[in-house]
Amino acid sequence: MIQLINVDKNYLNGKWPKRQNNSYKGSYGHILVIAGNSQYGGAGILASSAAVYSGGGLVTLATDPSNFTAVHSTTAEVMLINFMDFSELGNALKTATIVVIGPGLGLAAESLRILRYVLEKINPVVPLIIDGSAIDLIADNQIKITHPKAIFTPHQMEWQRLSGIKISNQLPVANQAMVDQLDSIVILKHFQTEIYHPHGERQKIIAGNPGMATGGSGDVLTGILAALIAQSDSLSLGITLGTFLHSFVADQIYETESVVLPHRLIQQVPKILKDLQ
Numbered sequence: 298m299i300q301l302i303n304v305d306k307n308y309l310n311g312k313w314p315k316r317q318n319n320s321y322k323g324s325y326g327h328i329l330v331i332a333g334n335s336q337y338g339g340a341g342i343l344a345s346s347a348a349v350y351s352g353g354g355l356v357t358l359a360t361d362p363s364n365f366t367a368v369h370s371t372t373a374e375v376m377l378i379n380f381m382d383f384s385e386l387g388n389a390l391k392t393a394t395i396v397v398i399g400p401g402l403g404l405a406a407e408s409l410r411i412l413r414y415v416l417e418k419i420n421p422v423v424p425l426i427i428d429g430s431a432i433d434l435i436a437d438n439q440i441k442i443t444h445p446k447a448i449f450t451p452h453q454m455e456w457q458r459l460s461g462i463k464i465s466n467q468l469p470v471a472n473q474a475m476v477d478q479l480d481s482i483v484i485l486k487h488f489q490t491e492i493y494h495p496h497g498e499r500q501k502i503i504a505g506n507p508g509m510a511t512g513g514s515g516d517v518l519t520g521i522l523a524a525l526i527a528q529s530d531s532l533s534l535g536i537t538l539g540t541f542l543h544s545f546v547a548d549q550i551y552e553t554e555s556v557v558l559p560h561r562l563i564q565q566v567p568k569i570l571k572d573l574q
């Protein structure tokens with residue numbers, strides 16, 4: 298038996314980041330979200346707008362150009378680049394302080410090329426959140442992740458594909474052993490999501506509800522995580538805060554709404570984050 302620390306509202310009391318008077322947009326990170334092919338444009342919109350609404354200072358979305366108009370009309374704060382233009386992507390990777398890759402990226406050869414380029418070019422000190430299609434591409438192509446600040450956010454099937462551990466066997470001892478082997482942080486998403494650090498701390502999020510079982514919930518988590526990491530003193534604190542905030546906001550909505558629509562979750566974040574601070 299190994300222990301998980303229960304993370305609830307009380308546990309995080311006093312740990313929420315506050316905005317400083319002498320700050321500016323550059324104080325709260327430049328988040329680069331690489332997401333959304335022509336089929337899954339919504340994933341890119343949800344991830345990038347979640348980063349904006351959670352307090353990220355600057356947010357750039359690298360996506361399929363067919364999504365540009367939709368992004369502009371839903372979240373004007375998001376800047377855009379074409380994810381297939383490696384000159385633009387390379388420049389964006391130079392200025393990013395945190396990167397998300399994978400929501401709705403798809404499994405095409407072009408998606409794999411983008412993933413490989415990012416893994417090669419990303420600055421080793423920049424946290425990299427790896428989600429959705431990027432997890433599947435890594436599993437399918439047996440890519441070894443050497444990035445020192447990689448954070449995987451799999452759902453149970455993605456974790457099965459990445460780790461080889463069947464969903465029914467995804468228990469803390471087995472999960473921790475695989476996380477140690479991967480040497481990357483893993484946020485294993487389900488009811489009461491678990492956070493595993495290699496050779497380190499493990500946490501269980503005491504929040505969340507079945508209203509979140511709808512497409513796009515996980516895409517939103519990546520943007521919230523990126524913004525909270527950007528605003529927190531440490532990577533591990535930002536991960537805990539972001540993962541809890543996602544489920545906590547969902548719980549407020551679920552009190553009165555039977556499904557937690559991902560875009561509505563995003564809209565509630567600024568108010569609830571202010572209350573927590």
Ligand SMILES: NC(=O)C1=CN([C@@H]2O[C@H](COP(=O)(O)OP(=O)(O)OC[C@H]3O[C@@H](n4cnc5c(N)ncnc54)[C@H](O)[C@@H]3O)[C@@H](O)[C@H]2O)[C@@H](O)CC1
Pocket residue numbers: 336337338339340341399400401402403428429430431433452453454455464487512513514515516
């Ligand atoms: N609006 C959009 O553009 C959306 C895009 N999405 C993107 O679509 C791509 C494919 O992701 P999916 O997760 O749909 O596809 P996956 O194929 O990765 O996962 C779905 C499969 O896993 C199984 N499964 C077992 N346990 C599960 C669990 N706990 N949670 C989820 N699935 C479980 C399902 O039965 C199904 O067969 C990702 O890149 C994702 O980011 C999704 O987020 C949905 C919304």
Ligand SMILES: Nc1ncnc2c1ncn2[C@@H]1O[C@H](COP(=O)(O)OP(=O)(O)O)[C@@H](O)[C@H]1O
Pocket residue numbers: 429451452486487488489490505506507508509510511512513514515516517518
């Ligand atoms: N029954 C549930 N109870 C609590 N949380 C859930 C439940 N079902 C899904 N979630 C949450 O919703 C999110 C789903 O992520 P994911 O499957 O990646 O969604 P998508 O890829 O469609 O955006 C995760 O944060 C997960 O913890």
Ligand SMILES: [Mg+2]
Pocket residue numbers: 428429452515516
């Ligand atoms: Mg997902």
